Amino acid sequence: MSVAEIDSLAWIHVRDRRLLSVRTEGKAKFYLPGGKREPGEGDVAGLCREIREELGIELDPPSFRFFAVLNEQADGYADGRRVRMTCYTADHRGEPAPGREIAESAWLSSADAHLCPPAGRRMLGMLADAGLVD
Numbered sequence: 083m084s085v086a087e088i089d090s091l092a093w094i095h096v097r098d099r100r101l102l103s104v105r106t107e108g109k110a111k112f113y114l115p116g117g118k119r120e121p122g123e124g125d126v127a128g129l130c131r132e133i134r135e136e137l138g139i140e141l142d143p144p145s146f147r148f149f150a151v152l153n154e155q156a157d158g159y160a161d162g163r164r165v166r167m168t169c170y171t172a173d174h175r176g177e178p179a180p181g182r183e184i185a186e187s188a189w190l191s192s193a194d195a196h197l198c199p200p201a202g203r204r205m206l207g208m209l210a211d212a213g214l215v216d
């Protein structure tokens with residue numbers, strides 16, 4: 083029996099050739115910042131909300147640019163569920179700082195791929211292939 087795919091959004095933000103990632107309280111792995119949209123929420127509103135909650139910063143809606151769609155095995159599910167993650171770049175206002183449910187943020191290079199579930203590993207590989215992260 084197949085289970086529903088998780089529909090998720092991610093903000094791809096590279097600085098100094100490293101990718102911003104977050105680790106939620108109680109979780110072991112580093113995630114791309116973002117998460118599931120709420121019912122009826124569009125990509126821009128959903129990702130702005132998630133990034134405000136996770137990193138305390140405002141994304142700039144007009145600057146949103148589609149980057150990629152990932153489809154990978156989701157972290158933390160024993161049923162083989164997959165996550166479909168629509169990824170955007172966007173300008174931001176403010177300095178990213180871990181929000182209430184975030185234990186830490188980190189700037190990852192491709193050498194840190196083992197710290198991420200498959201979607202993050204895939205993204206680090208894509209960015210490294212494009213010459214954007216170390």
Ligand SMILES: Nc1nc2c([nH]c(=O)n2[C@H]2C[C@H](O)[C@@H](COP(=O)(O)OP(=O)(O)OP(=O)(O)O)O2)c(=O)[nH]1
Pocket residue numbers: 088090091092112113114115116117118155156157158165199200201202
């Ligand atoms: N945000 C994010 N989620 C990821 C990544 N890799 C991955 O497998 N996932 C999965 C795990 C989460 O179940 C889901 C995203 O949901 P979410 O970030 O809104 O998290 P949530 O707190 O609602 O998750 P959950 O407790 O319901 O599992 O996608 C990633 O890099 N970033």
